[in-house]
Amino acid sequence: MEDAVDFKDSERSAALRQDLRGLVSDAVPETFLGAFTSDPKDLELAQSFCRLLAKKGQLTPAWPVEYGGSASSQWEQTVVREEMWAHFEPRGAQYMGVNWVGPAIMRFGTDIQKAEHLGRIASGDVIWCQGFSEPESGSDLASLRTAAIADGGGWRIEGQKVWTSYATMADWCFLLARTTRGEKKHHGITVFLVPMDRPGIRVVPIKAMVGPHHLNEVFFEGVKVGPEDVLGEVDGGWNIVREALAFERVGIARYARCDRLLNLAPSALGDRWDGLPIELKQRWAAALLHVRQARLLAYRVIEMQETGAVDPADAAAYRIAATTADQEAAEVLMDMLEERAVGAEKPTDLFDRAVDDHWRYAQAATVASGSIEVQRMLLSRSLLRTS
């Protein structure tokens, strides 16, 4: 007889979760609301926290041992994702390297590239940014125009990227550039792994409501790259991007932060909770329910990852549910703050500040990493496929 349904953490997952909570409690101050603030100490904290996680083998548990992981299951990697996001991502920008840059290099990189990058990602020493979106290429990523122009034995990169998170602090860029102009826009794109200190790269931060360091413009002005910087095949970058984004399908456990903040609300609000309208409390309960559903949809995709291939449509359904639940929870929590929604009374009102931060980030949930409209396209195409 097969095992029946079981939604409890395995013993290993439960132990890891407990361990991570202890680690966060010991190493991350209660005031921490992410690495990307105007206070450089927050980034320093994230970097040292990453190294601590790496030392304990908890930064990349699902990676193969040879690349610095411990070959654990995707469920344990999920526990890491949940605990980190719930606590305002004390890994800082590292999740990108861990979630998909590293796996993409494992899959497509040369031995030299693997040796150069994987160990550094697994040890928490390096920050990556992704050079994807451009001023004229957002959801339609394949229409990108940044050019890699043949120059000697390599190429010269000319162009501009935008909305590039962490570009001001990144050591490396996972860059998409067009090496060939053909009839089909998906052809002729190449992935380059480029150090951010290479001459000709200029980063211009963009002030935004999500906070500093999140949105940047990155200009590539005659940046020289060689064959050794190419990941995979020249002109074959689109396939890498598709696969890389597949690693990212359940990348951010948005539901975990919603779960934590919604559960904190009654005690954090204290006497104010009792005075809230019943309708708002019912919305709070419904938000908890929808967050649970989003979490279960994530687990559905993770189970698929564990047992076989994941259809992009299934990941898209999760993303639609998770991002809309994120925004629903954000609205409910802001409503619960009443007049304090526009500003905490005191800097020590940590819950109020956390809700403010969550709401601002949640606005980007249906835009970042593939808009909700793209997810709807992916899902509906799969549903309506006739063959």
Next chain:
Amino acid sequence: MNTELTEEALEIGRVVHAALTKAGGVDIARAVEGGTAGPDATDILARIGVWELRPRESVDDAEAAAAVCRAAGRVALPVPVAERLSSAPESGYDALAVVGAVPRVNLAAASSDLRWAVIDGAGVRSPVTSIGPMLNTQLGGLVSPVEIGAGEDDLAALPLALTLPCWTLLGMMDSAMAMTRQHLLDRKQFGQPLASFQALQFRLADTATALLGFDELAKYTLWSVVTGQPGALVDAIACRLAAIETAEILFRTGHQMHGAMGFCDEVDLSWLSRHSQPARRLPWGKSQTQARLLDAMTELPFDGLYGQGLVGIVPTATG
């Protein structure tokens, strides 16, 4: 972690679906409502062994029962499958329905040979002493008022009695989704299939997401209920709320995409839509279920990753 029902459970669901489809599918409901002799669906299920399942005693039987309810829902089967599978014959009743303040029970008169019992939201179970005539309305054609005798506490029976009808609704939604998808592919307007219009594609995507999310929640709730988790009852009420919300999305989308055709009784969607109503309105509609969920959360844990809803609130430093 295992988020899938066992293959044995899925297989009995497939067998029931195939048997009911062979017997006429939604036409079984047409026959019952029309008062004409149709196939004996109760006997079909008996031959498959459905009535031998004991979901209150065995997790494997509970999974099988859930799969059977889903299969029955797919054809809006006018047989009280969830109610029978929630029962405890050894305790003197063969079918159990959850009722509100005014007890009305779907399919009671259609299976009046059963020893019916009802249970209210507080977990008081009472025998049905008489079954009134079917309402014969559009939305509750097979619903009957019932009279009940003295009750006794049986709170343990309530979570499963709330959960299995959610699986029946899930089956109805499966069919509504499949029909809507097919209609989008088949129906042409402005010279092209409806499926080519992005507004409709997006609506279908959101509707499918709601259905998938409810599907996973139904499995989670079944697990919580049959393994006796501390929050089983609050989970079952939450599942009911999600069932009502999701059914509203599914059938609204189904009707809108089908246009006027979807209201016609020759189209199965019309039957599923109407026959989903008793499960969505009884024992409690959406607002009452929302209110009950919040009430239940003050006494029982609604387990999340970081807390239990209103139970076990611990002031934290972040607060």
